[in-house]
Amino acid sequence: MDARLSVIDERLAGIKRIVAVSGCKGGIGKSSVACSLALLLSKANYRVGLLDLDFFSPADHIMLGVRNVFPKEEKGLVPAEVAGIRFMSIVYFIEDRPAALRGIDVSNAIIELLAITQWHNLDFLIIDMPPGIADATLDVIRLMKRIEFLIVATGSKLALDSVTKLIKMLKALNIPILGIIENMRIGKSNAVQESAKTLGINFLGTIEFDYDFEDCIGNVDALMKSKFVKQLSAIVAKHKGLLR
Amino acid sequence: MDARLSVIDERLAGIKRIVAVSGCKGGIGKSSVACSLALLLSKANYRVGLLDLDFFSPADHIMLGVRNVFPKEEKGLVPAEVAGIRFMSIVYFIEDRPAALRGIDVSNAIIELLAITQWHNLDFLIIDMPPGIADATLDVIRLMKRIEFLIVATGSKLALDSVTKLIKMLKALNIPILGIIENMRIGKSNAVQESAKTLGINFLGTIEFDYDFEDCIGNVDALMKSKFVKQLSAIVAKHKGLLR
Amino acid sequence: MHEWSLAQAVVNAVADYCARNSCKEAEAVVVLGELQQINASVFKLALKEILEAQNMRKIKIKIEREEAVFKCRVCGFQWNFSRTKKGLNASDAELIHFIPDVSHAYIRCPKCKSPDFEIVKGRGLWIKEIKSL
Amino acid sequence: MHEWSLAQAVVNAVADYCARNSCKEAEAVVVLGELQQINASVFKLALKEILEAQNMRKIKIKIEREEAVFKCRVCGFQWNFSRTKKGLNASDAELIHFIPDVSHAYIRCPKCKSPDFEIVKGRGLWIKEIKSL
Ligand SMILES: Nc1ncnc2c1ncn2[C@@H]1O[C@H](COP(=O)(O)OP(=O)(O)O)[C@@H](O)[C@H]1O
Ligand SMILES: Nc1ncnc2c1ncn2[C@@H]1O[C@H](COP(=O)(O)OP(=O)(O)O)[C@@H](O)[C@H]1O
Ligand SMILES: [Mg+2]
Ligand SMILES: [Mg+2]
Ligand SMILES: [Mg+2]
Ligand SMILES: [Mg+2]
Ligand code: NI
Ligand code: NI
Ligand SMILES: [Zn+2]
Ligand SMILES: [Zn+2]
Numbered sequence: 001m002d003a004r005l006s007v008i009d010e011r012l013a014g015i016k017r018i019v020a021v022s023g024c025k026g027g028i029g030k031s032s033v034a035c036s037l038a039l040l041l042s043k044a045n046y047r048v049g050l051l052d053l054d055f056f057s058p059a060d061h062i063m064l065g066v067r068n069v070f071p072k073e074e075k076g077l078v079p080a081e082v083a084g085i086r087f088m089s090i091v092y093f094i095e096d097r098p099a100a101l102r103g104i105d106v107s108n109a110i111i112e113l114l115a116i117t118q119w120h121n122l123d124f125l126i127i128d129m130p131p132g133i134a135d136a137t138l139d140v141i142r143l144m145k146r147i148e149f150l151i152v153a154t155g156s157k158l159a160l161d162s163v164t165k166l167i168k169m170l171k172a173l174n175i176p177i178l179g180i181i182e183n184m185r186i187g188k189s190n191a192v193q194e195s196a197k198t199l200g201i202n203f204l205g206t207i208e209f210d211y212d213f214e215d216c217i218g219n220v221d222a223l224m225k226s227k228f229v230k231q232l233s234a235i236v237a238k239h240k241g242l243l244r
Numbered sequence: 245m246d247a248r249l250s251v252i253d254e255r256l257a258g259i260k261r262i263v264a265v266s267g268c269k270g271g272i273g274k275s276s277v278a279c280s281l282a283l284l285l286s287k288a289n290y291r292v293g294l295l296d297l298d299f300f301s302p303a304d305h306i307m308l309g310v311r312n313v314f315p316k317e318e319k320g321l322v323p324a325e326v327a328g329i330r331f332m333s334i335v336y337f338i339e340d341r342p343a344a345l346r347g348i349d350v351s352n353a354i355i356e357l358l359a360i361t362q363w364h365n366l367d368f369l370i371i372d373m374p375p376g377i378a379d380a381t382l383d384v385i386r387l388m389k390r391i392e393f394l395i396v397a398t399g400s401k402l403a404l405d406s407v408t409k410l411i412k413m414l415k416a417l418n419i420p421i422l423g424i425i426e427n428m429r430i431g432k433s434n435a436v437q438e439s440a441k442t443l444g445i446n447f448l449g450t451i452e453f454d455y456d457f458e459d460c461i462g463n464v465d466a467l468m469k470s471k472f473v474k475q476l477s478a479i480v481a482k483h484k485g486l487l488r
Numbered sequence: 489m490h491e492w493s494l495a496q497a498v499v500n501a502v503a504d505y506c507a508r509n510s511c512k513e514a515e516a517v518v519v520l521g522e523l524q525q526i527n528a529s530v531f532k533l534a535l536k537e538i539l540e541a542q543n544m545r546k547i548k549i550k551i552e553r554e555e556a557v558f559k560c561r562v563c564g565f566q567w568n569f570s571r572t573k574k575g576l577n578a579s580d581a582e583l584i585h586f587i588p589d590v591s592h593a594y595i596r597c598p599k600c601k602s603p604d605f606e607i608v609k610g611r612g613l614w615i616k617e618i619k620s621l
Numbered sequence: 622m623h624e625w626s627l628a629q630a631v632v633n634a635v636a637d638y639c640a641r642n643s644c645k646e647a648e649a650v651v652v653l654g655e656l657q658q659i660n661a662s663v664f665k666l667a668l669k670e671i672l673e674a675q676n677m678r679k680i681k682i683k684i685e686r687e688e689a690v691f692k693c694r695v696c697g698f699q700w701n702f703s704r705t706k707k708g709l710n711a712s713d714a715e716l717i718h719f720i721p722d723v724s725h726a727y728i729r730c731p732k733c734k735s736p737d738f739e740i741v742k743g744r745g746l747w748i749k750e751i752k753s754l
Contacts, residue, residue, distance in 0.1 A: 001748040003651070003746060003748050004627070006631075025301045027270040027272060027403075028270075056269075056375060056376035056406065056409075062401055073623050075626055075629075076623050077623055077626075077719065093720045093723040094723050094726040096405070096409070097412075098412050098413035099377065099725050100377050100735075100737050101377070101722060102382060103348055104347055105722040106378070108721070109720050109723065112719075112745070115626060116626040116627065130376070131375055134350070134378075135346050137344075138344055142561060142562050156458055157306055157458070157461050157462065158307070159271075162301040165300075168341075172601060173602065217400075217401050217402070218401065245501065245614060246614060247518070248497050248613070250498075251500050317490050318489065319492040320490050321490055336583075337587045338593040345589060345592055346604075353587050356588070359494070360493040382737040385695075
């Protein structure tokens, strides 16, 4: 019997809302949105946690310029605080080593993290999801009954195809979907907005392709001033009821 | 005992070279490179197979505009031929349904596909890899002893961090790496080329960000005329010894 | 007739066993998991044909069947394939026949609708035993 | 002292069991897998403290240990954690202590160098048995 499963609810009890940033396909901006959203909410004086569950391409520590921190051991692991955000990631444990993790290992590591992480009280826990509908996605659905999904997509046919599958599954399971954010828009196609309509999902807004975004990675101040974050901030402001 | 493992070598015996297009991170152009490379090699009169192993964001059927085909049942499954390429993908079996596959299911499905697919004689089998170093990557390494990797990366810090881990692992295992292709270049940074140097990997060349690429998806003729494919074609021509 | 490719897998496994143990007479017990819906008579015919072609007439292969059982990872409910099979049309069942794992795209937990279930047993073909005679 | 969080997991599991079975006296057997390197005395102290705080003094918890065994998925080689542990420095071992699965970033098959191994047993903490007294 897996004792760890008996303590997860208690570990999450002090968290008001759990939001998984997902989109099934890789490289559509899940990590960029997750980190920026965590920063914005923290700046708005919410207590925010950020959990990077992409064990193969963990990005949030790079995005936020995290260096030389480690969780504190205190009745479990208390996430290090980075730019006001309580931050938990597999990189604390693997650093820059390649980690060959099959699904069963990913699942076990997620259960372990959820069982030992002491988030204490949070208004939001933002989860940066890996691509796919595999162990990580199935485990957050299974283990976090209050989870809500925030969907990211690009206008590419390839991204829309994947994200459509994820949305269909979430809807069939009656899991709340906050809505869909279009990212990296370059042309004028309305494909994401139209897909949202067809799928019956809230279309939240567009973040354009930001040619200066790469230069902001690793620097929280620069990120906060980027066009990317400004557009995300406008989306959050426009849908005030959604995230509070 | 898993009988399927005893027949995989025989199924691959008629294939001269097996090339996995990978890069650990999602959305860097693995599928775009894999499909385009398969088309280019086929056009150069090689016998080419294409195996899409990204079960969550299968893209190759969309890229190649595959419609209404299914493998032929003949002592196993003989891949359908699409634009001269023998094409195998999970989409034959799941179509546009969401498939919740944990690592163990992905691994089982890959073993099954390798055991029943009759590729017959091929000069190249191109494998379009999913992101990560999870079940699919570990299984192709485990089950295809002759596999070679072709690495795709973008200049983003996030992509380079992930791809570096994959390359470190492949090198430690003495798995041949053909080299690294930089994709979606926009600015003038030499980050990919420098990483290649540091890692001791062949830098093969650059494919620039192609603003018209999205419009070519689904149309083989348009793809072949795209800037993307022209630049990939130049890379292949420049490294003639690499792929023949 | 993709059963042929699996029959060949079995014959290869037995041949490997015989090579390792320098024997010419052996008996194998092959289990056919229900989910894969292998046509046993086609499979037996293929086995016979391959064994003859490879001059392995002294190999005996016994066939057993195993029912498929699923267990939901979300609510813990356990059920049999026969229960959900009725809900599948013939062409969906055919796709599961090729790759049993794609059942995760077609079958849902009857109790909580989750696609996150374990195939506890009866997924597909495996060899329970090989022994030299 | 992250052992405390796992001790609480065990106590919760036993409390759930007691609630389901309406009992106040129970005994649980907890297995500590070697790979997780749980400090047994710290763990026992945490158990005692939590059981007292939750008024569960009639719960007995027995502790067993299980050695960790790995099996390489590539070459089939099987080995014990004790064999590879020597190659780990203290800080790497500490990281495995928190998340045993990250051993895939630190441990390689001694025979073929693959990181693709199965943790056959001894990964970490689990409950072998709970019974009411
Ligand atoms: N709006 C945007 N404009 C420009 N680049 C972006 C934008 N959004 C994301 N990126 C870049 O695209 C790449 C993929 O984004 P990332 O957030 O890592 O995606 P995911 O987490 O979905 O894999 C990264 O290099 C990131 O810096
Ligand atoms: N050089 C390029 N220029 C413009 N778009 C590109 C380029 N390479 C890939 N893309 C687009 O980027 C997205 C990700 O590419 P894809 O091949 O699907 O990556 P992966 O297989 O690594 O996830 C797709 O929408 C694709 O059309
Ligand atoms: Mg990411
Ligand atoms: Mg792809
Ligand atoms: Mg089959
Ligand atoms: Mg631990
Ligand atoms: Ni068949
Ligand atoms: Ni500890
Ligand atoms: Zn269920
Ligand atoms: Zn090995």
